Amino acid sequence: MSYKNMILERENHVGIIILNRPKQLNNFTSALGLELNKALLEMENDKKIRVVVLKGAGKAFCTGIDISEFHGKSLKEYREWVALMEQMIHIIASMKKPVIASAHGYAVANGAGLIAACDLAVVAEGTKIGASAINVGLFCMGPAVPLSRSLGRKRCLYLVMTGDLIDAQEAERWGLVNKVVPLDQLDEATMALANKLAQKSPIALQMGKQAFYGMSDMEYGKALEYSSEMFAALCVTEDAEEGVNAFFDKRKPVWKEK
Numbered sequence: 435m436s437y438k439n440m441i442l443e444r445e446n447h448v449g450i451i452i453l454n455r456p457k458q459l460n461n462f463t464s465a466l467g468l469e470l471n472k473a474l475l476e477m478e479n480d481k482k483i484r485v486v487v488l489k490g491a492g493k494a495f496c497t498g499i500d501i502s503e504f505h506g507k508s509l510k511e512y513r514e515w516v517a518l519m520e521q522m523i524h525i526i527a528s529m530k531k532p533v534i535a536s537a538h539g540y541a542v543a544n545g546a547g548l549i550a551a552c553d554l555a556v557v558a559e560g561t562k563i564g565a566s567a568i569n570v571g572l573f574c575m576g577p578a579v580p581l582s583r584s585l586g587r588k589r590c591l592y593l594v595m596t597g598d599l600i601d602a603q604e605a606e607r608w609g610l611v612n613k614v615v616p617l618d619q620l621d622e623a624t625m626a627l628a629n630k631l632a633q634k635s636p637i638a639l640q641m642g643k644q645a646f647y648g649m650s651d652m653e654y655g656k657a658l659e660y661s662s663e664m665f666a667a668l669c670v671t672e673d674a675e676e677g678v679n680a681f682f683d684k685r686k687p688v689w690k691e692k
Contacts, residue, residue: 437469438469439453439466439470440452440453440469440470442476442477444480447629448483448484448485448629451470452490452491453488453496455491458497460490460491464519467518467519471518474486474525474526475525478531484632485533485534485629485632486531487536487625489538490538490539490545493540494540494545495561496540496541496542498544498545498567501570526552527551530641532553532631534552534554535557536556536620537555537557538557538558538560540562541557541561542564544577546581547565547580549605550583553643554627556614556623556624557605557606558602558616559603559616560601561602563599563602565577566599574593574594578594581594584610585609635673635674635689635691638671641667645661673689673690673691676689677689
């Protein structure tokens with residue numbers, strides 16, 4: 435499909451989704467939300483793509499929801515609007531392919547939620563991250579879900595209750611992002627990570643991500659049982675056999691992706 439608010443690129447096995455409302459600092463309209471959901475699913479269904487990168491055009495990654503859409507809705511319409519703005523969190527978690535956030539400038543409200551929802555995150559020095567909806571009488575309830583999984587209760591509540599912004603280095607110390615790099619090295623560092631993942635067994639990464647999210651909210655014993663069953667299923671794949679044989683043969687594996 436064609437996109438008005440997104441740019442989609444492909445480099446070898448890496449799919450790149452670029453939020454493309456730079457004059458509005460890539461804040462979310464309903465149109466952008468719909469397109470992002472479709473773009474994520476398009477990359478998920480592209481058999482050549484093994485890893486997805488999500489980034490923003492212009493001076494910022496994403497500055498939340500465009501509140502010009504806020505007024506004049508019924509309760510039913512607000513439910514539908516909010517569900518659309520948060521659907522990308524569900525999609526990223528349900529995708530089998532790893533998704534990497536590549537953020538710079540500002541990642542605020544939905545932008546912070548996007549970073550937390552992505553499996554990994556590389557962030558430029560100087561980036562400001564926060565859950566600022568409280569400052570306009572709202573609350574980052576949707577973003578709080580992935581944020582709480584990354585940060586724990588106290589730090590998540592601090593962000594969503596104060597609306598304060600933290601810088602990239604603090605976000606790294608808190609465990610919200612994996613790596614902080616100079617802005618002029620952001621693309622290079624992100625693609626290095628994406629290409630590293632793309633060289634791994636696709637089926638192993640996909641089944642591993644599925645198992646990780648599947649067990650996250652399970653009781654401890656059930657989580658172990660589920661993970662053990664998923665690992666057994668992985669063991670009978672052709673990639674598992676190829677990977678073990680390549681290890682013993684001291685050669686680079688050739689993944690069969692099944």
